[in-house]
Amino acid sequence: MAGLRIGLVVAHNEQHYKQILDISLHKSTIHGVNVLSQIGAIAALEKCDYWVEGFVAHTKKMRDLLVQEMNAIPNVSCTAPDGCYVAFINIKKTNKTSQEIYELLLNEAKVAVVPGLEKWFGKGAEGHIRICFATSEVILKEGISRIKKCLTEKL
Secondary structure, rough: OOOOOOEEEEEEHHHHHHHHHHOOOOOOOOOOOHHHHHHHHHHHHHHHHHHHHHHHHHHHHHHHHHHHHHHHOOOOEEEOOOOOOOEEEHHHHHHOOOHHHHHHHHHHEEEEEOOOOHHHHHHHHOOEEEOOOOHHHHHHHHHHHHHHHHHHOOO
């Protein structure tokens, strides 16, 4: 569950399990789940089945909107993620680093994205930014509009 530090890993291969823990940096974070997160997870598992179908449909709609709009920006490309609420946007053709695009969007468009820094995502992440689309359509459209305007005018 996003933000609550709740998750589950099922790995039948011991080596894969260890790799997942190493890559996720799980060993560098505080272990254990706080009480509020535990209560939220129990409620989600026991009482929220009715909500999941609508949430999945909304998230797919927001994903498709983001991907379509990002692919309409010159020198930017995006492949739709299959099972996640964040997209990794390819900005390599802008000839700017992910940190530079992050700073440009934050300072000029007032939109926060996550730069594809090696320390968070590994060596192949440079040239990408991460955008979360788990929000309302109104908020997502506003953010997309600001990103498009900024990147079109400033690059």
